[in-house]
Amino acid sequence: QSALTQPASVSGSPGQSITISCTGTSSDVGSYNIVSWYQQHPGKAPKLMIYEGSKRPSGVSNRFSGSKSGNTASLTISGLQAEDEGHYYCCSYAGDSTFVFGGGTKLTVL
């Protein structure tokens, strides 16, 4: 069970859109639509942003959206705002009742 692959960092200017990829294998991301995304600010606990690949919990801005193609899941943030800056982690069901996280991506709002 290896960590899912995410870019170490992405950046964008306010108002722009960015996409964070999360690449797994046919044993995790590719086989299940059980991908979730988490936002983490420094010193804080992660916050659920997307579940079941593309669904948003109540209270999460519709600027956040999720998708999946093959073994890669993606998180897109549109209309980038300063408050979006932080780390983002993907997580996938990996079979045999286990879960695996991505290595995390640092988002910088320029």
Added chain:
Amino acid sequence: QVQLQESGPGLVKPSGTLSLTCAVSGDSVSSSMWWTWVRQPPGKGLEWIGEIYHSGSTNYNPSLKSRVTISVDKSKNQFSLKLSSVTAADTAVYYCARRIAVAGTVGFDAFDIWGQGTMVTVSS
């Protein structure tokens, strides 16, 4: 609202056993949830450790399975983590979290509620 609160020693000696407890308020550990432990080494990413259902059924990360025990105490509405034979590599912030187990529920199969986390250092 639902809150989770981790507690336990912040310092553990090498080869010893790390023991943490997560107190649950606003929900019952007997509800249809998986009660989960996740850790994050300093400056690194998240790692899923394992989880428990109120029935006592457990799931563990294969890489940690031989050293991990997760248990639940319904009378105290809390669940616990024990990690044996610890080394410096186990130094991390440990989070407890809730995973929704009912299909069709908002947040299904995701970790929707997290504790604030507790730092555990393994050092002599």
